[in-house]
Amino acid sequence: xxxPMTRHAFxxxxxxxxxxxxxxxxxxxxxxxxxxxxxxxxxxxxxNAARARDNxxxxxxxxxxxxxxIEMIQAYPPQLRWFVQDGEDATFLIGQAxxxxxxxxxxxxxxxxxxxxxxxxxxxxxxxxxxxxTSGAR
Numbered sequence: 323x324x325x326p327m328t329r330h331a332f333x334x335x336x337x338x339x340x341x342x343x344x345x346x347x348x349x350x351x352x353x354x355x356x357x358x359x360x361x362x363x364x365x366x367x368x369x370n371a372a373r374a375r376d377n378x379x380x381x382x383x384x385x386x387x388x389x390x391x392i393e394m395i396q397a398y399p400p401q402l403r404w405f406v407q408d409g410e411d412a413t414f415l416i417g418q419a420x421x422x423x424x425x426x427x428x429x430x431x432x433x434x435x436x437x438x439x440x441x442x443x444x445x446x447x448x449x450x451x452x453x454x455x456t457s458g459a460r
Contacts, residue, residue: 354400354407354410354411355443355444355446356405356411356440356444357444358441358444360404360405361436361437361441361443361444362437363404364415364418364437365433365436365440366433368418368419368422368432369430369432369433369436370429371384371419371422371432372422372427372429372432372433373429375422375423376429380423381423381424384419385416385419385420385423388415388416388419389416392415392416414440414443418439421435
């Protein structure tokens, strides 16, 4: 049986994740490429977003709080931030969180998809999904 997550508990989970991440220092480059550890931590965040969704948090509420938290941590120098060191990071993380609500799947599925997309960012690959050729198409 899954108990609903209260607003207070949800806020504490989001704050804990973001505050813990503030302690992680990273090298700042023109375009931030996340580390594998950041991708793992981000995938945990996305899995927790799916769990929050499953416990009744709306997309508007979750993404709204997320944007507020991102705005708050942008007061810190980029090298002290986790994952949202630049606008591209913020856009990526928010987009992935929105997918949790727009195309609901199991938390582990969202987590795996985030990890794959984030890993592509490590390698500098496009975030756009790759299309698979249909059989017989050239």
